[in-house]
Amino acid sequence: MxxxxxxxxxxxxxxxxxxxxxxxxxxxxxxxxxxxxxxxxxxxxxxxxxxxxxILEQGTVDVLRAAGAAERMDREGLRHDGIELRFDGRSHRIDLPALTGGRSVMVYxxxxxxxxxxxxxxxxxxxxxxxxxxxxxxxxxxxxxxxxxxxxxxxxxxxxxxxxxxxxxxxxxxxxxxxxHVFERTYPFSWLGVLADVPPSCDELIYAHHPRGFALHSMRSSTVSRLYLQVDPEDGLDTWSDARIWDELATRFALDGWELTPGPITDRSITPMRSFVSExxxxxxxxxxxxxxxxxxxxxxxxxxxxxxxxxxxxxxxxxxxxxxxxxxxxxxxxxxxxxxxxxxxxxxxxxxxxxxxPTADPFAQRLQLAQLRHTVDSAAASTSLAENYAGLPLPCIDELT
Structure with a gap:
Protein backbone atom coordinates (compact mmCIF):
# COMPACT_ATOMS: atom_id res chain seq x y z
CA MET A 1 0.00 0.00 0.00
CA ILE A 55 10.12 4.40 -25.71
CA LEU A 56 10.78 1.03 -24.07
CA GLU A 57 13.50 -1.06 -25.66
CA GLN A 58 13.16 -4.82 -25.95
CA GLY A 59 15.05 -5.58 -22.73
CA THR A 60 12.83 -3.27 -20.67
CA VAL A 61 9.71 -4.85 -22.17
CA ASP A 62 11.09 -8.30 -21.34
CA VAL A 63 11.81 -7.30 -17.73
CA LEU A 64 8.33 -5.87 -17.19
CA ARG A 65 6.75 -9.01 -18.64
CA ALA A 66 8.94 -11.32 -16.54
CA ALA A 67 8.02 -9.28 -13.45
CA GLY A 68 4.27 -9.49 -14.06
CA ALA A 69 4.10 -5.73 -14.64
CA ALA A 70 3.20 -5.65 -18.33
CA GLU A 71 -0.53 -6.40 -18.49
CA ARG A 72 -1.62 -2.85 -19.34
CA MET A 73 1.49 -2.18 -21.42
CA ASP A 74 0.72 -5.18 -23.62
CA ARG A 75 -2.89 -4.06 -23.92
CA GLU A 76 -2.37 -0.34 -24.55
CA GLY A 77 1.24 0.05 -25.66
CA LEU A 78 2.18 0.46 -29.30
CA ARG A 79 4.79 -1.96 -30.63
CA HIS A 80 7.05 -0.36 -33.22
CA ASP A 81 9.15 -2.39 -35.63
CA GLY A 82 10.99 0.53 -37.14
CA ILE A 83 11.96 4.19 -37.05
CA GLU A 84 12.20 6.70 -39.86
CA LEU A 85 15.18 8.94 -40.58
CA ARG A 86 14.14 11.94 -42.64
CA PHE A 87 16.66 14.30 -44.27
CA ASP A 88 17.32 15.97 -47.60
CA GLY A 89 13.61 15.72 -48.42
CA ARG A 90 13.69 11.90 -48.32
CA SER A 91 12.50 9.23 -45.91
CA HIS A 92 14.51 6.15 -44.85
CA ARG A 93 13.08 3.38 -42.67
CA ILE A 94 15.24 1.35 -40.27
CA ASP A 95 13.63 -2.10 -39.89
CA LEU A 96 14.41 -3.10 -36.31
CA PRO A 97 13.34 -6.80 -36.27
CA ALA A 98 14.97 -7.53 -39.62
CA LEU A 99 18.28 -6.08 -38.46
CA THR A 100 18.31 -7.36 -34.87
CA GLY A 101 16.96 -10.90 -35.02
CA GLY A 102 13.43 -9.92 -34.07
CA ARG A 103 13.81 -7.16 -31.48
CA SER A 104 11.49 -4.15 -31.46
CA VAL A 105 10.50 -1.26 -29.17
CA MET A 106 7.30 -0.36 -27.35
CA VAL A 107 5.74 3.10 -27.15
CA TYR A 108 4.44 3.30 -23.59
CA HIS A 181 34.74 10.87 -11.07
CA VAL A 182 32.32 12.99 -13.08
CA PHE A 183 32.22 13.03 -16.87
CA GLU A 184 29.87 15.43 -18.62
CA ARG A 185 29.10 17.23 -21.83
CA THR A 186 26.66 20.06 -22.53
CA TYR A 187 25.24 20.46 -26.04
CA PRO A 188 24.67 23.88 -27.67
CA PHE A 189 20.91 23.36 -28.04
CA SER A 190 17.82 22.31 -26.10
CA TRP A 191 14.61 20.42 -26.85
CA LEU A 192 11.18 22.01 -26.86
CA GLY A 193 8.81 19.12 -26.16
CA VAL A 194 5.02 19.29 -26.53
CA LEU A 195 2.09 16.98 -25.91
CA ALA A 196 -0.83 17.46 -28.29
CA ASP A 197 -4.33 16.04 -28.31
CA VAL A 198 -4.17 14.89 -31.91
CA PRO A 199 -3.64 11.43 -33.43
CA PRO A 200 -0.05 10.92 -34.60
CA SER A 201 0.65 11.85 -38.20
CA CYS A 202 2.93 8.82 -38.52
CA ASP A 203 2.87 5.10 -37.73
CA GLU A 204 6.46 5.04 -36.40
CA LEU A 205 8.78 7.64 -34.93
CA ILE A 206 10.27 10.19 -37.31
CA TYR A 207 13.76 11.55 -36.62
CA ALA A 208 14.21 14.56 -38.91
CA HIS A 209 17.41 16.41 -39.73
CA HIS A 210 16.83 19.87 -41.24
CA PRO A 211 19.03 22.95 -41.76
CA ARG A 212 16.80 24.79 -39.26
CA GLY A 213 17.28 22.11 -36.64
CA PHE A 214 16.25 18.64 -35.53
CA ALA A 215 12.64 17.51 -35.02
CA LEU A 216 11.13 14.32 -33.63
CA HIS A 217 7.60 13.04 -34.10
CA SER A 218 6.65 10.52 -31.42
CA MET A 219 3.41 9.61 -29.70
CA ARG A 220 1.95 8.62 -26.34
CA SER A 221 -1.07 6.76 -27.71
CA SER A 222 -3.22 6.48 -30.81
CA THR A 223 -4.83 9.82 -29.87
CA VAL A 224 -1.96 11.79 -28.29
CA SER A 225 1.15 13.00 -30.11
CA ARG A 226 4.52 13.84 -28.55
CA LEU A 227 6.73 16.15 -30.62
CA TYR A 228 10.09 17.83 -30.15
CA LEU A 229 11.99 20.71 -31.72
CA GLN A 230 15.65 21.61 -31.40
CA VAL A 231 15.73 25.16 -30.00
CA ASP A 232 18.26 27.65 -28.72
CA PRO A 233 19.15 27.09 -25.03
CA GLU A 234 18.30 30.72 -24.35
CA ASP A 235 14.75 30.38 -25.68
CA GLY A 236 11.87 30.68 -23.25
CA LEU A 237 8.48 29.05 -23.57
CA ASP A 238 6.89 32.46 -24.06
CA THR A 239 8.72 32.81 -27.38
CA TRP A 240 7.03 29.69 -28.79
CA SER A 241 3.35 30.18 -29.53
CA ASP A 242 1.24 27.21 -30.68
CA ALA A 243 1.20 28.56 -34.22
CA ARG A 244 4.98 28.98 -34.29
CA ILE A 245 5.50 25.45 -32.97
CA TRP A 246 3.28 23.83 -35.59
CA ASP A 247 4.73 25.94 -38.41
CA GLU A 248 8.28 25.01 -37.44
CA LEU A 249 7.42 21.32 -37.08
CA ALA A 250 5.78 21.32 -40.52
CA THR A 251 8.87 22.94 -42.03
CA ARG A 252 11.33 20.48 -40.52
CA PHE A 253 9.22 17.40 -41.30
CA ALA A 254 8.37 18.54 -44.85
CA LEU A 255 8.12 15.65 -47.29
CA ASP A 256 6.25 15.36 -50.57
CA GLY A 257 2.98 13.49 -50.06
CA TRP A 258 3.08 13.71 -46.26
CA GLU A 259 1.25 16.17 -44.03
CA LEU A 260 1.53 17.03 -40.33
CA THR A 261 -1.81 17.37 -38.55
CA PRO A 262 -1.81 20.04 -35.80
CA GLY A 263 -3.94 19.93 -32.67
CA PRO A 264 -4.39 21.44 -29.19
CA ILE A 265 -1.10 21.53 -27.23
CA THR A 266 -1.71 20.43 -23.63
CA ASP A 267 1.83 20.49 -22.23
CA ARG A 268 5.16 22.03 -23.18
CA SER A 269 8.63 22.24 -21.69
CA ILE A 270 12.20 23.06 -22.68
CA THR A 271 14.91 20.58 -21.69
CA PRO A 272 18.67 21.17 -21.93
CA MET A 273 20.69 18.52 -23.71
CA ARG A 274 23.59 16.98 -21.82
CA SER A 275 25.48 13.81 -21.08
CA PHE A 276 26.60 12.92 -17.56
CA VAL A 277 28.21 9.92 -15.90
CA SER A 278 29.37 9.55 -12.30
CA GLU A 279 31.79 6.72 -11.47
CA PRO A 359 24.92 26.41 -34.84
CA THR A 360 28.72 26.68 -34.81
CA ALA A 361 29.39 24.18 -37.64
CA ASP A 362 31.09 25.36 -40.83
CA PRO A 363 29.94 24.18 -44.31
CA PHE A 364 32.55 21.41 -44.31
CA ALA A 365 31.17 19.95 -41.05
CA GLN A 366 27.63 20.22 -42.39
CA ARG A 367 28.57 18.17 -45.46
CA LEU A 368 30.23 15.55 -43.27
CA GLN A 369 27.04 15.28 -41.24
CA LEU A 370 24.98 14.59 -44.37
CA ALA A 371 27.56 12.04 -45.49
CA GLN A 372 27.18 10.25 -42.15
CA LEU A 373 23.39 10.19 -42.48
CA ARG A 374 23.60 8.79 -46.01
CA HIS A 375 26.09 6.14 -44.91
CA THR A 376 23.82 5.14 -42.02
CA VAL A 377 20.87 4.42 -44.31
CA ASP A 378 22.84 3.08 -47.31
CA SER A 379 25.15 0.70 -45.45
CA ALA A 380 23.67 -2.54 -44.11
CA ALA A 381 26.35 -2.63 -41.41
CA ALA A 382 25.66 0.95 -40.29
CA SER A 383 21.88 0.41 -40.31
CA THR A 384 22.33 -2.78 -38.28
CA SER A 385 24.47 -1.00 -35.70
CA LEU A 386 21.85 1.72 -35.30
CA ALA A 387 19.03 -0.82 -35.01
CA GLU A 388 20.88 -2.97 -32.46
CA ASN A 389 21.58 -0.02 -30.22
CA TYR A 390 18.11 1.50 -30.62
CA ALA A 391 16.23 -1.73 -29.86
CA GLY A 392 18.59 -2.28 -26.95
CA LEU A 393 21.14 -4.78 -25.74
CA PRO A 394 19.87 -8.02 -24.17
CA LEU A 395 19.67 -8.28 -20.38
CA PRO A 396 21.27 -11.64 -19.50
CA CYS A 397 20.16 -11.59 -15.85
CA ILE A 398 16.40 -11.59 -16.52
CA ASP A 399 16.15 -15.36 -16.13
CA GLU A 400 17.38 -15.11 -12.54
CA LEU A 401 14.38 -12.94 -11.64
CA THR A 402 11.57 -15.02 -13.14
Missing part, protein backbone atom coordinates in the same frame (compact mmCIF):
# COMPACT_ATOMS: atom_id res chain seq x y z
CA UNK A 2 1.04 3.57 -0.45
CA UNK A 3 0.87 4.74 3.09
CA UNK A 4 0.93 7.80 5.31
CA UNK A 5 2.08 5.71 8.28
CA UNK A 6 5.73 5.71 9.33
CA UNK A 7 7.87 3.12 7.62
CA UNK A 8 9.24 0.20 9.61
CA UNK A 9 12.36 0.93 11.65
CA UNK A 10 14.22 -1.77 9.73
CA UNK A 11 14.15 -3.22 6.22
CA UNK A 12 16.51 -5.17 4.03
CA UNK A 13 16.72 -2.63 1.20
CA UNK A 14 16.04 1.09 1.57
CA UNK A 15 15.17 2.57 -1.83
CA UNK A 16 15.36 6.33 -2.29
CA UNK A 17 13.14 7.55 -5.10
CA UNK A 18 9.84 6.33 -6.57
CA UNK A 19 10.60 6.86 -10.22
CA UNK A 20 10.65 3.87 -12.56
CA UNK A 21 14.05 2.70 -11.25
CA UNK A 22 13.10 2.66 -7.58
CA UNK A 23 9.64 1.24 -8.17
CA UNK A 24 10.89 -1.52 -10.48
CA UNK A 25 13.66 -2.48 -8.05
CA UNK A 26 11.17 -2.69 -5.19
CA UNK A 27 8.83 -4.80 -7.29
CA UNK A 28 11.55 -7.20 -8.47
CA UNK A 29 12.79 -7.71 -4.91
CA UNK A 30 9.30 -8.10 -3.48
CA UNK A 31 8.45 -10.91 -5.89
CA UNK A 32 11.26 -12.91 -4.29
CA UNK A 33 10.43 -12.11 -0.69
CA UNK A 34 13.07 -9.42 -0.16
CA UNK A 35 11.42 -6.59 1.73
CA UNK A 36 12.14 -2.99 0.79
CA UNK A 37 10.90 0.45 1.81
CA UNK A 38 10.63 3.13 -0.88
CA UNK A 39 11.00 6.79 0.17
CA UNK A 40 9.88 9.50 -2.28
CA UNK A 41 10.21 13.23 -1.62
CA UNK A 42 7.36 14.26 -3.95
CA UNK A 43 3.65 13.54 -3.66
CA UNK A 44 1.96 10.76 -5.62
CA UNK A 45 0.24 13.06 -8.10
CA UNK A 46 3.55 14.66 -9.09
CA UNK A 47 5.29 11.30 -9.52
CA UNK A 48 2.50 9.88 -11.67
CA UNK A 49 2.29 12.96 -13.91
CA UNK A 50 6.02 13.59 -14.43
CA UNK A 51 6.55 13.59 -18.21
CA UNK A 52 9.64 11.72 -19.35
CA UNK A 53 10.52 8.98 -21.83
CA UNK A 54 8.04 7.02 -23.87
CA UNK A 109 4.94 6.43 -21.52
CA UNK A 110 7.00 6.54 -18.35
CA UNK A 111 3.98 7.96 -16.55
CA UNK A 112 2.08 4.75 -17.30
CA UNK A 113 4.96 2.49 -16.22
CA UNK A 114 5.08 4.40 -12.93
CA UNK A 115 1.32 4.15 -12.41
CA UNK A 116 1.42 0.39 -13.07
CA UNK A 117 4.26 -0.19 -10.60
CA UNK A 118 2.65 1.97 -7.91
CA UNK A 119 -0.59 0.02 -8.32
CA UNK A 120 1.24 -3.29 -7.97
CA UNK A 121 3.04 -2.09 -4.87
CA UNK A 122 -0.21 -0.92 -3.37
CA UNK A 123 -1.85 -4.29 -4.09
CA UNK A 124 1.07 -6.04 -2.39
CA UNK A 125 0.75 -3.84 0.70
CA UNK A 126 4.44 -2.93 0.46
CA UNK A 127 5.60 0.35 2.04
CA UNK A 128 5.91 3.34 -0.27
CA UNK A 129 6.09 6.71 1.48
CA UNK A 130 5.42 9.85 -0.51
CA UNK A 131 6.54 13.27 0.74
CA UNK A 132 9.35 11.58 2.64
CA UNK A 133 12.46 13.75 2.36
CA UNK A 134 15.72 11.87 2.83
CA UNK A 135 18.09 13.93 4.96
CA UNK A 136 21.15 11.69 5.05
CA UNK A 137 22.58 8.30 4.17
CA UNK A 138 24.75 7.18 7.08
CA UNK A 139 27.16 4.28 7.52
CA UNK A 140 27.30 3.35 3.83
CA UNK A 141 30.79 1.97 4.38
CA UNK A 142 29.60 -0.32 7.19
CA UNK A 143 27.42 -3.44 7.24
CA UNK A 144 24.61 -1.47 8.91
CA UNK A 145 23.74 1.62 6.86
CA UNK A 146 20.90 3.94 7.85
CA UNK A 147 18.69 6.42 6.07
CA UNK A 148 17.43 9.47 7.96
CA UNK A 149 14.33 11.11 6.53
CA UNK A 150 11.53 13.51 7.39
CA UNK A 151 7.92 12.43 6.94
CA UNK A 152 4.75 14.11 8.21
CA UNK A 153 6.77 16.66 10.13
CA UNK A 154 8.86 14.10 12.03
CA UNK A 155 12.33 12.68 11.55
CA UNK A 156 12.81 8.92 11.29
CA UNK A 157 15.73 6.54 10.91
CA UNK A 158 15.49 3.47 8.70
CA UNK A 159 18.08 0.76 9.33
CA UNK A 160 18.84 -1.54 6.42
CA UNK A 161 21.32 -3.88 4.76
CA UNK A 162 21.49 -1.98 1.46
CA UNK A 163 20.68 1.54 0.27
CA UNK A 164 19.64 1.89 -3.39
CA UNK A 165 19.67 5.53 -4.50
CA UNK A 166 17.27 5.90 -7.41
CA UNK A 167 16.64 9.56 -6.67
CA UNK A 168 17.84 11.32 -9.80
CA UNK A 169 20.57 13.78 -10.62
CA UNK A 170 19.68 16.20 -7.82
CA UNK A 171 19.11 13.54 -5.16
CA UNK A 172 21.09 12.90 -2.04
CA UNK A 173 22.28 9.46 -3.21
CA UNK A 174 25.06 10.61 -5.56
CA UNK A 175 26.10 13.35 -3.13
CA UNK A 176 26.60 10.68 -0.47
CA UNK A 177 29.45 9.02 -2.36
CA UNK A 178 32.69 10.27 -0.79
CA UNK A 179 34.60 10.39 -4.07
CA UNK A 180 33.36 10.19 -7.64
CA UNK A 280 31.68 4.47 -9.53
CA UNK A 281 28.03 3.53 -8.98
CA UNK A 282 28.71 1.96 -5.59
CA UNK A 283 30.25 2.88 -2.24
CA UNK A 284 30.08 0.14 0.37
CA UNK A 285 26.41 -0.70 0.87
CA UNK A 286 25.20 2.30 -1.16
CA UNK A 287 24.32 1.65 -4.82
CA UNK A 288 23.29 4.22 -7.44
CA UNK A 289 20.85 3.52 -10.27
CA UNK A 290 19.28 5.53 -13.06
CA UNK A 291 19.67 9.31 -13.28
CA UNK A 292 21.46 9.35 -9.92
CA UNK A 293 24.47 7.99 -11.80
CA UNK A 294 24.01 8.94 -15.44
CA UNK A 295 22.06 11.12 -17.87
CA UNK A 296 21.90 10.72 -21.64
CA UNK A 297 20.56 13.12 -24.25
CA UNK A 298 17.08 11.84 -25.16
CA UNK A 299 17.85 11.38 -28.87
CA UNK A 300 18.72 7.73 -28.33
CA UNK A 301 15.70 6.98 -26.07
CA UNK A 302 17.96 5.42 -23.43
CA UNK A 303 17.25 7.17 -20.10
CA UNK A 304 14.42 5.03 -18.74
CA UNK A 305 15.88 1.92 -20.34
CA UNK A 306 19.26 2.39 -18.66
CA UNK A 307 17.50 2.81 -15.31
CA UNK A 308 15.60 -0.44 -15.86
CA UNK A 309 18.82 -2.23 -16.80
CA UNK A 310 20.58 -0.92 -13.69
CA UNK A 311 17.96 -2.16 -11.26
CA UNK A 312 17.51 -5.47 -13.06
CA UNK A 313 21.24 -6.10 -12.64
CA UNK A 314 21.15 -4.93 -9.02
CA UNK A 315 18.07 -7.00 -8.17
CA UNK A 316 19.70 -10.16 -9.55
CA UNK A 317 22.87 -9.48 -7.54
CA UNK A 318 20.89 -8.87 -4.35
CA UNK A 319 18.83 -12.00 -4.87
CA UNK A 320 22.03 -14.09 -5.18
CA UNK A 321 23.48 -12.46 -2.09
CA UNK A 322 20.43 -13.02 0.09
CA UNK A 323 20.00 -16.61 -1.11
CA UNK A 324 23.59 -17.82 -1.01
CA UNK A 325 25.81 -15.14 0.50
CA UNK A 326 27.56 -14.74 -2.87
CA UNK A 327 28.71 -11.12 -3.16
CA UNK A 328 30.32 -11.35 -6.60
CA UNK A 329 27.31 -9.77 -8.31
CA UNK A 330 27.30 -6.84 -5.88
CA UNK A 331 31.04 -6.38 -6.30
CA UNK A 332 30.70 -6.40 -10.09
CA UNK A 333 27.58 -4.19 -10.22
CA UNK A 334 29.26 -0.85 -10.87
CA UNK A 335 31.61 -2.10 -13.59
CA UNK A 336 28.89 -4.12 -15.35
CA UNK A 337 26.35 -1.30 -15.21
CA UNK A 338 28.87 1.27 -16.43
CA UNK A 339 29.82 -0.86 -19.42
CA UNK A 340 26.23 -0.61 -20.62
CA UNK A 341 25.98 3.05 -19.60
CA UNK A 342 28.94 4.07 -21.73
CA UNK A 343 27.61 2.11 -24.69
CA UNK A 344 24.34 4.05 -24.36
CA UNK A 345 26.20 7.34 -23.92
CA UNK A 346 28.09 6.66 -27.13
CA UNK A 347 24.95 5.82 -29.07
CA UNK A 348 22.99 8.78 -27.70
CA UNK A 349 25.85 11.15 -28.48
CA UNK A 350 26.14 9.70 -31.98
CA UNK A 351 22.43 10.15 -32.68
CA UNK A 352 22.52 13.67 -31.26
CA UNK A 353 25.51 14.83 -33.32
CA UNK A 354 24.23 13.12 -36.47
CA UNK A 355 20.72 14.59 -36.39
CA UNK A 356 21.01 18.03 -34.80
CA UNK A 357 22.11 21.21 -36.50
CA UNK A 358 25.20 22.59 -34.80
Missing amino acids: TTSSPAPARTRVAIIGAGPAGLLLGHLLGRHGIDAVILESRDRAYVEQRQRAG AQTEVVKDLIALRSEAGAPLLFEAEVLAVEGADTTAPRVRYRHQGREHTLACDIVAACDGFHGIGRRSLPAA PMRHGRLFLAGDAAHIVPPTGAKGLNLAAADVTLLAAALLRWYRTGDETGLDAYSDEALERVWRAEYFSSLMTSMLHTD
